[in-house]
Amino acid sequence: MEFMTEISSIQNIIYIISSILFITGIKMLGKEDTAVKGNFLSALAMFIAVSITLIDVINPMVLLSGIAVGAVIGSAIALRVKMTSIPEMVALFNGFGGAATFLIAWSEFNSIPDSLFQHILIMITIYIGGVTFTGSLIAYGKLSEKISIAKTSIITKVFTTLFYASLVFLIYAIIQPITPSVEFNFFTILLALTLLGGIGFVLPIGGGDMPVVISLLNSFSGIAAAFAGLLLLNNVLIVAGSLVGASGLILTIIMAKAMNRSINNILFVGYASSSSSTSSEEQGEVSPISVSDAYLILESASSVLIIPGYGMAVAQAQHVVRELGELLEENGTEVKYGIHPVAGRMPGHMNVLLAEANVPYDVLAEPDDVNPTMDVVDVAVVIGANDVVNPSATEEPGSPIYGMPIIEVHNAKTVFVLKRSMSSGFAGVQNPLFFKQNTRMLFGDAKESIGGLVSEFKE
C-alpha cells in the first residue's frame, strides 16, 4: 500500500515537470526562431508523461500494442501527406484525439461514477469528445473534397436537427439521476446522438468558413482532454488540455475577427442566409489582359505585391509563384506577399504553402502592414483570392461582407486578377474590384498563367 502511494506521488511530480515542458514548448512554438525546438520540447513532455504512466499499468501488453498500432498509422500518415493536404490532416488527427477522450469518458461511465459531479463530468466529456470526433471527420471530408453536400440539402437539415436534439438530450442526460432502474438505456442514446450531432454541427458550414471551424474543433479537443483530466484526477491532462483549448480559442477569435463576423454567425447562420442587398450599379465591363501584356507591365514595375488565396492552393501554383517572385527580384523589383489571415482553408494556410515553395517568411506581410503603402505599389497580383480583396468591404455599407478587413489592392496603381472565370467568391458576393479602371483580368488556370509569365521573363 505504501509502495503504491509512493509510485503515484512520484508520477504526480513527473507530471508537473512534464506540464512545465508543455508550457515552455507551446511558448517557444509561438516564435519563428524557436518553433522547432518548442515542438521538440512538447514532444519530450509527452514522452515523459506517457513513460511514467506506463511503469504502473495493469495490462501493459494491450496498451503497448495500442501505442504501437497508433504510432505506425500516425507516422505513416504524417510522413506521406503532401503539404497542400495539411488542413485535412490536422482535422483528421484532431478527430482521433476527440475519439480518445470520448472513449475515456465512456469507460469511466462503465466503472460506475460515484458522485453526481463525476456523472456530470462524464456526460460533458462524452459530448465534447464525440462532437470533436465526428465533427473533425466531416471537416476532413469537406477539406479533402470527399464530401460535398449542399447546405440546403435534406441530409444536411436532418443532421442539423439531430445536432440540436443531441444538445437537448445532453441536458437530459446530465440531470438524469444515477439510478440503476432507469427504464430505457439513455446512455446508449446519448452516445449515438452525440456522434450524429457532431456530423450535424459541421455539415452545414461552408468551405471558406473552415479556418474558424477547424480552430474551434482544435479548441474542443483540448477542452475535452482537460475535462477527462478532471475526471481521472490527473493534473498533466488538465494543464496540457487547457493550453490547447486556449490556443484554439484564440485562433478562432482571430479568424472570426478577420472575417468581421461573430462566431455564432459563422457556425449557425452562414453567408447564404444573411440578407444580401446585391449591388448592381457598380458592374460594367471588365478588361482582360494577355500574358505577354502582363509581362510588359511587370517588367517595368518597381514594386509588386502578390496576394495569394485558396485558388493558388487549388492550382498548386505556389512553386511557379516563388519562381516569378525571384525573377522579378533579379529584375530589380521589390516583391512582397500580402497574406490575409483567412485566405485558404485553415489559419496560416498560405504561409505554409509558400514556405513549402521556399519563400522566406520575412517577405510575407499582413494586411495592416501593406495597406498603408498600397498607393506606391505598381502592380498587385491577386492569385485565386476574391473576398479578401473585395472593396465592397470598405465602400458598400449594404454588402454582407461590409466591415471585413481586406487587403486594399484597389488602391494600387495596377491590379492583376488571376481567375478561372467570373464566378463570385465563397461569400457569393460580386466583387466590384473586377470592374475597376485599374484592374486587368488574367483569365485561366493560375499555374499556367504564372508559368507563362515566368517563361516570358526567361526569354
Added chain:
Amino acid sequence: METYVLLGFVLILSIYLGLELIAKVPSTLHTPLMSGANAISGIALVGALILSTDSNLQTAIAFLAVTFASINVFGGYLVTNRMLKMFKKK
C-alpha cells in the same frame, strides 16, 4: 470535492496562461501552432493508459482509446516538425 476544487483551480489558471502565451503569435505560425497544439491534445493518451481493463468491453475501449490517442500524438508531432523545417528566413 476538495480535490475537484483544487484541480478546477489548475484548469482555470492553465487556460489563462494559455491565452496569455498564444495571444501574440505571428500569423505565419498559425498552422504549425494549431498542428502542434493538436499533437498536445493527444495527452489524452495518458488518460487512456489508466483506464480499467476489468471486462472485455472495457479492455476493447481502452485499447481503442490508446490507439486513437497515439495516432494523434505521433502524427501531430511529426507533421508539425515537417512543416516547421520548411520555414526559412531570407
